[in-house]
Amino acid sequence: MLTVYEGFFLNLCVLISSLFLYKQLFRKSYEEYHTTCMSLFRGFLAGFLGVVLMNFSISTGVNSIIDLRIIPLMLVVLYSDWISASVTATMIIITRFMIGVNSQSFSNVIFILVSWAVFHYFTKRIRNRWVCIAVMLGLSSLTYTLLVIFIPSTKSLNISLLINYWVVSILGGMISVYMMDYLTKSEQLFRQNKNFAFTDPLTGLNNVRSFDIAFNKAKRRQITTNESISIMLLDIDFFKQVNDTYGHLEGDVVLKKLAAILKSSQGPEDVVSRNGGEEFSVLIHDCTLKEANKRAEAMRKIVENSFFVINNGTKSIHITVSIGFTTYNDTTKEIDQLYDNADQALYAAKKSGRNRVCFYSQSSSLVN
The missing domain is CATH 1.10.1760 (Arp2/3 complex 21 kDa subunit ARPC3)
Incomplete structure (x- = not known):
């Protein structure tokens, strides 16, 4: 022993x-x-x-x-x-x-x-x-x-x-x-x-790293399935005014509510991410340009008509979003250019008045 x-x-x-x-x-x-x-x-x-x-x-x-x-x-x-x-x-x-x-x-x-x-x-x-x-x-x-x-x-x-x-x-x-x-x-x-x-700690959505992983998987999958891929970028219009008027904590409430709207509207294979600040993205599998445009417009209207309750439930405000999107290989011919092209379309949507949807087109650069 x-x-x-x-x-x-x-x-x-x-x-x-x-x-x-x-x-x-x-x-x-x-x-x-x-x-x-x-x-x-x-x-x-x-x-x-x-x-x-x-x-x-x-x-x-x-x-x-x-x-x-x-x-x-x-x-x-x-x-x-x-x-x-x-x-x-x-x-x-x-x-x-x-x-x-x-x-x-x-x-x-x-x-x-x-x-x-x-x-x-x-x-x-x-x-x-x-x-x-x-x-x-x-x-x-x-x-x-x-x-x-x-x-x-x-x-x-x-x-x-x-x-x-x-x-x-x-x-x-x-x-x-x-x-x-x-x-x-x-x-x-x-x-x-x-x-x-x-994961983005504020909204619970995927973060940029998750988006990159999902996008790379989508590219590998596309080689096998030859399906269309769409990327939709959303940006809150005049979000700085929300922060300046009501404070950053209330701005966070708005971001979380928008994230909840995006989650409830996503399809079973969609990848919804917060890419930073007030910018969000949706990666959509097997989605044509026409379908992506329909979904983007529906999303824009849902956000425009939603109430965003802040100040512990004592005040509700409205916000709008600008949306830019593109589809491989309808409007974007190089799959690695999807995100950049969607970003260009988002910039065009904001430049042309905000609260609207624009898609990228190689032939005419940008189309509303």
Whole structure:
């Protein structure tokens, strides 16, 4: 058997490695994985970890060993549900009976069940997380102590065993919860930053990077399908006046409302993006020039007739948008020129009076 220090270090390594591997398997939040099958699987993994920890028992003296089997049970109570906890507890109990059927195995059943009840009870009643963990681990260790006293494995009470168990159990439990929280928060931050890398944080639309990725995919797809591709650029007319009159926070409200209108109007394969400031784009697959013109005009009218409520609902304003678009290969013959040609059409729409739609034409430069 391992000495106390060696065994504790090895058990911590096993726990931390297992938690890291678990977070690689379950990258999403508990709510996203909340199914019976996944609960059973989580319980099995925790139960298996408990069995492994039983195998790495820590020697505390002559004929006295301890292990950290209780920590996986505590973790599933904290981070999963009763189904997972049931599976974990059952696996630990069965494994202990497989080692031998005696008074100590029955003592293990009592210890596991009482600890499970303690974990479940205090998890729901103590809001301060670390106070809750300390109480749970303390009462679990107290249960272990009482069982050692009343169902002794030797004729004399092993004080060293009890002291070592309290220290190892509480430290191991605290470190495990800290690592689990740390890995969970790290994963959440990673997902958040990954989302921000491709999503505009204000409107929730795709950002420029996402637009570029979608456009490159559309180009590769076009080679196979030979379909038409349209790009529509929208710009809010006189948006600076909105910011100057009502403030930038209210301007953000307008941008979010316009983004919501674009989302509700998009087709199943459309890619709607905020390309910066008050400029938005719509990448439309399999769309001819005539269809794109119809959709752009419909969009212009929807925005013109919509109310934009600002100042906490006390005022509503109207805005208009100018729209420029082009279609490959109706009006644009070089697919890489789609965005630039749409931008030229947008410039023409704004220059010719705003609140209108213009499309790009190679033959006559720009057409209203």
